[in-house]
Amino acid sequence: MTKSPVLWKMLTLIGCLLLLLVPLSMLSSLITERSAWRDSVADKLSQSTSGPQRLFGPLIAVPWSEIATETRDGKDVTVQVNHLRYYLPDSLKVTGDQQVEQRKVGIYQGQVWRTGITVNATFNKEQLDDMAKPGIILGAPQLVMGVGDSRGISSVTPLNVGDKQFDFQPGSGLPGNSEGLHVALPAEMLQQKTLALNFAIKLQGTRQLEVVPLGKNTTFDLKSNWPHPGFTGSFLPEKHQITPEGFTARWQSSWFANNLNSLVRNDFTVSTEKLPAFSAMVVNPVDQYQQTERAVKYAILLIGLTYMAFFLFETLTALRVHPMQYLLVGLSLVMFFLVLLALSEHIGFNLAWLTASLTCAAINGFYLQAVLQGWRRSLLFVGGVLVLDAVLWQLLQSEDSALLLGTGVLMAALAAVMALTRNIDWYRLSATVTSDAATEEGQNGEGRFGLWK
Structure with a gap:
């Protein structure tokens, strides 16, 4: 079991997700800092004019x-x-x-x-x-x-x-x-x-x-x-x-x-x-920092669903995606939230969300065209990411039903994975991948991690 390539693949992807928590944590700290600067404006106005009145x-x-x-x-x-x-x-x-x-x-x-x-x-x-x-x-x-x-x-x-x-x-x-x-x-x-x-x-x-x-x-x-x-x-x-x-x-x-x-x-x-x-x-009608902070809390959901789609693609096709490529795509999704924060201070939250989504889609579309070896596959994944962005935006707008919508998205994603993989023999898949790796090792005279060839 410990030699199963599928198990090592899942552990590696979990490691990538944990590694991405570092920049997400830094982003959360930046949001808190910018929000504190914004709050200091009210204090400055109170100092130069007058404060709350009772x-x-x-x-x-x-x-x-x-x-x-x-x-x-x-x-x-x-x-x-x-x-x-x-x-x-x-x-x-x-x-x-x-x-x-x-x-x-x-x-x-x-x-x-x-x-x-x-x-x-x-x-x-x-x-x-x-x-x-x-x-x-x-x-x-x-x-x-x-x-x-x-x-x-x-x-x-x-x-x-x-x-x-x-x-x-x-x-x-x-x-x-x-x-x-x-x-x-x-x-x-x-x-x-x-x-x-x-x-x-x-x-x-x-x-x-x-x-x-x-x-x-x-x-x-x-x-x-x-x-x-x-x-x-x-x-x-x-x-x-x-x-x-x-x-x-x-x-x-x-x-x-x-x-x-x-x-x-x-x-x-x-x-x-x-x-x-x-x-x-x-009351300030638009608090972009609070909205961005809430959006960052859904970042792992966005990255996790994207990684799940890549994992499913690898499982159903012969094409392999390297962990470094997973990590770069994950970093681009983290950059989406940083771009959102920077733009929302100038053009508002909703327009910043649209701009950040299209920017992230353009970068990933160009990169995935080479990774997935074709524009069709690239555009398909980019379209999926844009759909996830739209769903996430809807979650942020629907505060009262956010839990219901989020649960529905996770159930739909799980149902899709189960439907697409219901006929896969995971033991045979692991054995085939291991056998291919051993054959290649004998031909090349060196060992390679057969999961990402």
Whole structure:
């Protein structure tokens, strides 16, 4: 059994496949590296413009103090303890109109968005009723609004409260995130049963826009010209519509769902980044690196099926293909994925796939014409490789049914091999090849590996 030429042929082909794993591994590392460079573009845009934005507010920060008695050194001492109460809106409506622009850094591109945001909030005095007690002194309130990156604040209108207007000042003073804006309010406004206010802010950012639903009832309506949104965060939009011209989305939440009324209250110290939020992300529509990486995972399937076709051809004909020729054809298939990666950065994935397939077919067609001793056989194998390329492309496009299609291809290939070799006597084939090798050895006076003569 160990002297069977068919066995040695199969082991040699397996060795060729294992050897090709080395350049495929290097190619995977190159894809990861190029993808990291592409991701760094978003970081560069964030550094030169502004990063992701998270809106936290508006809410009213009310400083208050109480008189308490403490025992120190056996004596009762009266002290004043200071606290901070956050007065949350009873109703919060945020409306945004987003415009996304493409920015290029070298051959890579990223997106910068600008959003005009209108904020309407209503506060109910019942939230402060528990503070109407003797010994509690209320300080001067401030309305605060936190943002993720204050560099993105292009402009902000004055705060409208009834027929009065108040100008915002920089800084939010919120724990864990001081970036934003604030405005001082008259203390008598806290005595109003209902306090309604509104303002508008123009914000710039990259990647995503988030809104923390602080209101007892909060809605967020966003309209954008970007047709490739990513809805992440703690809440999916209640409804959305995506067209080639852009998207619209609407989020809604309440304290029953997010429990923010208990998280943001007295002496609030939780980082605003850890709170639930509505989120809309600007997603890159074509990720050629992810698609190429997925394609490389099918490389062994493509090379293996090609080698199977050569092995079957050798078995059914008297023509022999040398291991070096197997290896060169395998390297040309590896180069297909490298050409795909290089071209996809400039002309897109689908066109790069077509170009790489035709280039690889032309090279193999020219080479196999000499190996297989004829254009007819060469074109037949090249056509088979192009069909495999088309099937592989379909696998990449059909993510949900990729396993089903891949399994079907393997079953079809196995069925074809079994059908074409069902009448072959493998023992007789091995004996014939061994006998031919011995005869040639006697004639030439030297031994040759009879499998590849």
